[in-house]
Amino acid sequence: MKQSYTIVVFTENKIGLLNRISAQFTQRHINIESLTTSESEYPGIHRFTIVIEDTEEKTRKVVKQIEKQVEVLKAYCFTDAETIHSEIALYKIKREDDLDLEKLHKVVRDNNAFVKEMLNGFIIIEKTGTKEETHKLFDELYPFGLHGFVRSGRVSLSNQMSTFKSYLEALETHSKEIITDNF
């Protein structure tokens, strides 16, 4: 049965790794729903957060293939229930003369969103939450005349204590001689 999985990958900070990681999905015909990369809490180590929709078996196999890549430190996969996750969405509303500002503010408040900018011609609204939540707000803002919508990829943290920390410590004491290449 297909379901949503969040794959978290810790890597060295190297050119081309994004390509190498995304190719693991391409080769297996797996569609990436969202992909976010950022620094991690460990200096010099990057974190990829990748959301896919597939079977458990296929997901486990692709995670192993990712972990096999040379500059990948570790890859994990989680079901939605095993993570705390959110996305950020921005909405752009045109300020027409007949815009019911009061009603708009109520929608924004009820959805735990906020007005980020009041520009001359536009209002920018920001909402952080799950995909369902940002989607719900989208539906509710649509009648006001939505002129722009963007949603980020998922960011997520596991709801367990990190096992990566101990893994990294073990790695670093194990391979005493760590090559520090700066190319």
Place this chain on the structure above:
Amino acid sequence: MDTLTKTVGENEEISKKNISGSEAIIRSLLAEDVGTVFGYPGGAIMPTYDALYHFQKELKHVMTRHEQGAIHAAQGMARVTGKPGVVFATSGPGATNLITGLADAKIDSTPLVCITGQVASPLLGTDAFQETDIMSISMPVTKWNIQVTKAEDIPGAIAKAFYIATSGRPGPVLIDITKDAQVASFDFTYKHCTGFRSYVPNPAIDYDEIEKAAALINQAKKPYILFGQGVILANAEDEFKEFVEKTGIPAAWTLLGLSALPTDHPLNVGMLGMHGNYGPNVLTNECDVLIAIGMRFDDRVTGDLNRYAKQAKVIHLEIDPAEIDKNVKSDIALLGHAKDLLQVLNTMCKENKHEAWRKKFDEYKAIEFEKVIEKELNPTKPGLTMGEVVRRVNDLTDSEAVIVTDVGQHQMVACRYATFKKSKSNVTSGGLGTMGFCLPAALGAKLGAPEREVIAIIGDGGFQMTIQELGTISQTEAAVKIIILNNQFLGMVRQWQQLFFDKRYSSTELTNPDFVAISKGFGVEASTVSDRSKLDEALKTMMDYEGSYLLEVMIEKEDNVFPMVPTGASVEDIRLE
């Protein structure tokens, strides 16, 4: 001229002040104990070829006639020596011509270090002359690749490349070096790479799991071993033989596992897979414990996975964690280096004989012998068979030769019937099935093992894919013996058309050139034979000839290779005719 030693110990450093990036490339290769490089020059790699000019005594360069020839030659050398093959190519078309060889080496776990020239770094991304994004293009077919734009990064990149190519599950790596990095000067120091944080080549051994595996093996009634190239890559032939002999378990090989155990070993029961032997395929579905060692359950080995060894408990010895449960689910996965794993396993396994079970393999062998093997090796019909040629080669070489094959019917026949006493003697393109592999790979094998007889067995189709390497064989005077098994067809494809496409021979018949004249034109002595009564003599003339020699053998046009597991069928449904 210089005071450097040729090799450096693990922790030794060598250094030289103010040298060019190009010279650093050559010195780094020498530090890695490289003796031969295969390659082809061009604009973006010219500074490195210029540096090479000053090191002709220390580093031999073999200029092939095509970059694909260079990389297959490097593969051939790597396969017989166990050391990484090294390739130079220029940017753009030079680099893209390496792709087939990279893909082949990746899927067959062959260690290679390829160095490509690249346009100068300020020109990157400008669509400069002969600029191609070889980093992206080569990414899925390399174990690792890196672009170097500064001279001072060259030694570190090369050290890391050699470490990655040769450790863990070996594979090809590519280093793309911009022209300005080759030209710039810096103070060179070289230090071998011994590890880095994000790469764990040898997974730690789990002794408890080995104990469980040993217990399973010790109580098994019908255990069965499948071995692949992992045994050879781990240099674990001795440990493997000990394991087989101590446990008395019959063992069958994958295409790339061939020669890891002598072919005449009483426990060597034969070849697995689509054109493998009868018993080894059928009995996969009868064994109670299946022990897979250094093999990856390729679909050509397993046939239909839903009907593959379902009754058996599976023990999988493997260095690459991603191979565990990829195709066949294992009951016990033993991660680690095959040599280490087998050493431990050997101490825990009990001696056994399994005589009744082994007899089953003999029974199937007798059937296969009567229905297939006898007709192939000792035919009574007028046309020559591929099998009888291979049988005579075995006799003439006393099973001591390195046999290099291309892809197709001749490959399956050669691997089925060739006999081997030594490991690293079978060189073929397994996972990728690359036609054109054989001729350059045979050249590389001969240069890597000059003391051994190297015999290339090629189809008339595949020969024409890299025929230009006759020029390299001629120029290097490598005494490769080339046998073309000429059936005037793309035989393997024709066989499928006959069996599965109602004999519609769509684009498989070849009008061939005069191979003897071509070979002689390249300066390689040659002859042709089509008569059984002259075959022995023709082969002897070839073997006795001092230099390289090409023998064309005219084969029955429409012979088929059997047994055969048709695509999608189960191993137990293997067809004998």
